[in-house]
Amino acid sequence: MTHRRHQRASVSICATKDTHMGFSTKAIHAAIEPDPTTGSIMTPIHLTSTYVQEELGKNKGYEYARVSNPTRTVLERQIAALEGGKEGLAFGSGMAAITTLFATLKSGDHVILSRNVYGGTYRLGKLVLSNFGIDCQFVDTTDLDNIRKAIKPKTAMVFVETPTNPTMEITDLSGVAKICKQKKLLSVVDNTFATPYLQNPLSLGIDLVLHSATKYLNGHSDMLGGLIVANDPKVIEQLRFLQKSLGGIMSPFEAWMCLRGIKTLSVRMDRHNRNAIQVASFLSKNTKVKKVNFPGLVSHPQHRLAKKQMKEFGGMISFDLGSLDKAKAFLKRVKLCALAESLGGVETLISHPATMTHASIPREERNRIGVTDGLVRISVGIEDVEDILDDLRNALRGI
Ligand SMILES: *Cc1c(COP(=O)(O)O)cnc(C)c1O
Numbered sequence: 001m002t003h004r005r006h007q008r009a010s011v012s013i014c015a016t017k018d019t020h021m022g023f024s025t026k027a028i029h030a031a032i033e034p035d036p037t038t039g040s041i042m043t044p045i046h047l048t049s050t051y052v053q054e055e056l057g058k059n060k061g062y063e064y065a066r067v068s069n070p071t072r073t074v075l076e077r078q079i080a081a082l083e084g085g086k087e088g089l090a091f092g093s094g095m096a097a098i099t100t101l102f103a104t105l106k107s108g109d110h111v112i113l114s115r116n117v118y119g120g121t122y123r124l125g126k127l128v129l130s131n132f133g134i135d136c137q138f139v140d141t142t143d144l145d146n147i148r149k150a151i152k153p154k155t156a157m158v159f160v161e162t163p164t165n166p167t168m169e170i171t172d173l174s175g176v177a178k179i180c181k182q183k184k185l186l187s188v189v190d191n192t193f194a195t196p197y198l199q200n201p202l203s204l205g206i207d208l209v210l211h212s213a214t215k216y217l218n219g220h221s222d223m224l225g226g227l228i229v230a231n232d233p234k235v236i237e238q239l240r241f242l243q244k245s246l247g248g249i250m251s252p253f254e255a256w257m258c259l260r261g262i263k264t265l266s267v268r269m270d271r272h273n274r275n276a277i278q279v280a281s282f283l284s285k286n287t288k289v290k291k292v293n294f295p296g297l298v299s300h301p302q303h304r305l306a307k308k309q310m311k312e313f314g315g316m317i318s319f320d321l322g323s324l325d326k327a328k329a330f331l332k333r334v335k336l337c338a339l340a341e342s343l344g345g346v347e348t349l350i351s352h353p354a355t356m357t358h359a360s361i362p363r364e365e366r367n368r369i370g371v372t373d374g375l376v377r378i379s380v381g382i383e384d385v386e387d388i389l390d391d392l393r394n395a396l397r398g399i
Contacts (some may be wrong), residue, residue: 002289004253005235009380012068017083018278019223021198022269023197025116026081026082026265027078027082027197027264027265027266028263030077030078030291031074031075031077031080031081032074033258035393039096042260043071043074043256043259044069044070045071045252045253046070046252047252047253047258048069049064049065049372050063050064050065051063051064051065056086064195064216065252066207066249067333069252069255070251071252071255071256071259072249072252072255074259075088075090075227075250075255075258076088076089076227077219077261078259078262079196079211079227079229079262080229082196082197082262083191083196083201083209084196084200084202084231085202085209085229085231086230086231087229087230087236088227088228088229089127089227089228089229089230089236089243090213090225090226090255090258091212091225091226091227091228091238091243091248091249091250092224092249092251092254093212093214093224093225093226093228094120094192094210094211094212094213094214094215094224094226095120095121095124095212095226096226096248096249097210097211097212097226097227097228097248098124098142098190098210098245098247099124099246099248100154100228100239100242100243101130101188101208101210101248102124103130103238103242104186104235104238104239105129105134105157106156106287107132108133108135108154109133109134109135109154109155109157110134110135110136110137110148110150110152110154110156110303111125111129111134111135111154111156111157111158111159111289112139112141112147112155112157113136113137113141113159113160114138114139114140114141114164114169114171115123115139115141115163115356116158116161116164116166116167116169116369117138117159117160117161117164117190117356117358118161118165118190118192118212118354118362118370119247119357119361121159121161121190122138122358122360122361123360125138127360135154136354138166139170139320140169141158141160141162141171141176142169142170142171142301142310144172144176144179145309146177147176147179148179151179152259155183155185156185156186157186157187158171158176158177158180158185158186158188159188159189159190159193160173160188160190161189161193162189162193162194162199162309163193163194163295163314164193164214164318165192165316165353165357165377166316166318166353166358166371166374166377167293167318167371168293168294168300168316168317169302169360170295170300170302170305172305172309173189173199173205173206173309173327173346174204174205174309176189176206177195177201177205177206177207178205178206180207181205186207186208186211186235186272187205187207187208188206188207188208189201189206189208189210190210190211190212191209191210191211192211192212192216192344193215193216193314193316193343194263194308194310194314195211195216195217195269195314196209196265196308197311198269198311198313198314199309199310199311201278202229203230204255204309207230207231207232207281208228208229208230208231209229210226210228211226211227211228211336212225212226213225213226213250213258214226214342214344215342215343215344215345216268216272216315216343216398217258217261217262217265217344218257218258218261218262218263218344219264219265219345220257220261220345220346221342221344221345221346221347221349223257223258224250224254225250225254225255225258226250233257241392258271259331263305268346268382269312269314269315270312271382272314272315272380272381272382273296273312273313273314273315274385275315275380275381275382275383275385275388276294276296276313276314276315276316276317276380277296277313278295278385279380279389279392280292280294280297280317280376281297282389282393283319283392284297284334284394286396288326288396288399289319289321289372289396290319290320290321290322291320292315292318292319293318293319293370294316294317294318295310295314296313297311298335307311315343315379315381316377316378316379316380316382317377317378318353318375318377318378319326319374319378320374320375320376321374321375321399322374323373324354324373324374326374326399327374327375327376330376330395330398330399331350331376331395332353333394333395333398333399334350334392334395335394335395336348336383336387336391337378337388337391337392337395339351339352341356341357343377343379344379345379345381346381346382347381347383347385348378348379348380348381348388349378350376350377350379351376351377352375352377353371354366354371354373354375357373360398364380
């Protein structure tokens with residue numbers, strides 16, 4: 001009886017693996033099957049470094065845990081399903097994923113990146129990859145002409161972030177995909193801010209999507225992780241080879257945490273988005289706030305493009321208070337909003353990009369890309385929005 005019930009359960013869950021099912025259903029069921037040995041509905045955490053082989057050359061598909069781990073495999077399949085790609089790969093952090101991606105390049109290659117990518121990506125390009133002869137050029141990708149103009153004979157990849165961190169600039173993903181196809185360049189999108197719930201770059205023709213799973217995918221500020229999803233078998237093979245060769249893999253425990261977080265992604269994102277719309281509208285009416293960057297505001301220069309390529313606008317906002325002193329005073333006065341780096345957790349986090357996430361960018365360059373001394377970034381959490389608004393109102397009153 002138990003046995004038959006178990007069989008029925010696995011059949012029904014397998015049936016829901018239909019690719020036509022809705023996002024929320026996929027986030028709970030895609031790639032997730034009851035453990036065949038116990039029926040455990042949750043994916044077990046396989047804490048092992050190696051796997052016993054029956055005889056030479058005969059194993060159950062697993063040989064050594066740097067190469068593959070069953071818990072990690074489930075997450076890799078799940079993110080592939082959510083992004084609509086063939087295969088996923090999981091890494092120890094977003095930066096480990098990005099580093100592995102860049103290791104597909106050769107000395108002499110040229111890469112075009114969005115001018116305000118994540119600070120760590122900028123640092124990797126400017127201070128690390130430059131030592132290996134990889135030439136990273138940062139351009140304003142909101143204007144596709146800047147990408148076209150930057151292409152050189154040695155250009156191999158176009159790497160964009162949209163919305164960008166922290167100024168919330170939007171890049172036209174279909175446009176980038178078209179240029180890259182024409183010029184035979186690998187197109188990459190860091191989809192961390194949007195998540196697969198709000199934006200699916202692969203469906204717009206982009207070759208490869210990556211995430212810092214540390215943020216919205218996990219969603220609870222309690223792990224670090226990175227994910228890549230790709231479609232081209234050649235690219236996948238190269239990334240798999242580099243994943244085991246460089247070794248920056250995600251641990252089974254983190255993979256499990258991430259799987260757990262993803263189940264509630266759509267519910268959390270709807271709330272992040274709803275709260276962010278209210279916070280952005282509140283900030284844009286406050287006279288102490290000079291400028292609000294949020295793609296959901298009609299005043300955002302690319303609101304229409306954001307509306308076209310995103311389902312909702314996400315939970316990230318940045319706003320300018322005019323000076324470092326004012327930003328400092330404001331950040332000292334917030335109580336509910338936690339002053340911290342990172343984003344995408346259930347709790348509201350607030351930060352100062354110029355001295356925190358983007359400190360490795362020279363001041364002149366920062367000002368040019370809009371990361372001014374007065375800029376504050378807020379990752380709007382899923383608390384009661386009135387409490388967030390009260391906290392911001394109080395803090396603004398004091399400056
Ligand atoms: C945080 C972040 C990263 C880096 O991810 P880690 O998990 O911190 O290594 C990359 N891109 C974006 C957009 C991020 O927000």
